[in-house]
Amino acid sequence: MSPPNAPSRLRQLADAQGTLAAGWSSAIAGGPVLVLTGLFFSAVSGNPAAVLVLGPLGTALMVLGLTSWKRVRSRLPNTNKLLVTRGPGNARGGIAMVAGLAGLIGAAMVMVLPTAAEQGTTVSLVGAYLLVVALLVACIVVPSAVLGRARESFRLRVQSNPELRRAVEQDLAIWRDPHGNAGYGPL
Numbered sequence: 001m002s003p004p005n006a007p008s009r010l011r012q013l014a015d016a017q018g019t020l021a022a023g024w025s026s027a028i029a030g031g032p033v034l035v036l037t038g039l040f041f042s043a044v045s046g047n048p049a050a051v052l053v054l055g056p057l058g059t060a061l062m063v064l065g066l067t068s069w070k071r072v073r074s075r076l077p078n079t080n081k082l083l084v085t086r087g088p089g090n091a092r093g094g095i096a097m098v099a100g101l102a103g104l105i106g107a108a109m110v111m112v113l114p115t116a117a118e119q120g121t122t123v124s125l126v127g128a129y130l131l132v133v134a135l136l137v138a139c140i141v142v143p144s145a146v147l148g149r150a151r152e153s154f155r156l157r158v159q160s161n162p163e164l165r166r167a168v169e170q171d172l173a174i175w176r177d178p179h180g181n182a183g184y185g186p187l
Helices: 009-045 049-073 091-119 122-148 150-160 162-174
Strands: none
Touching: 009 049, 009 122, 009 150, 009 162, 091 122, 122 150, 150 162
């Protein structure tokens, strides 16, 4: 049994593909948040301009994310590009990070809650807080969940997608470790 951090080509491919898919999954989750933001601001202001602008943008972002996410997951990534992630690498880490950030933001908003109550803008303040939390979930939790399952997901796709399996087999035939003697597997 190989340690989980031992280098292998299959792990490199799975992690690179997972990183790219995580970015596009954030776009998929961010699209509906944009639409909800437009709906919220239009409802609060009584002006439909926000939903007329943010609605199509959110829909376009979600469609772009879906098509790109499917494309990224159906082919082998270019591992010559350096992909760096600075967020949590699994769903548990993403949830913990969002809980901490939501708590800090919530604590700051609680301080202005009495003023908002006096001005009658409590609904706006609570709605804005919920939208910020939804944005944090879309940008942190969703990608970290995709990253955390990258290797398992790659393994399942290689088994079920004959084109991806062929691409892996072709890569196996020509790949040589440029830095040492790392193996092609395990995943």
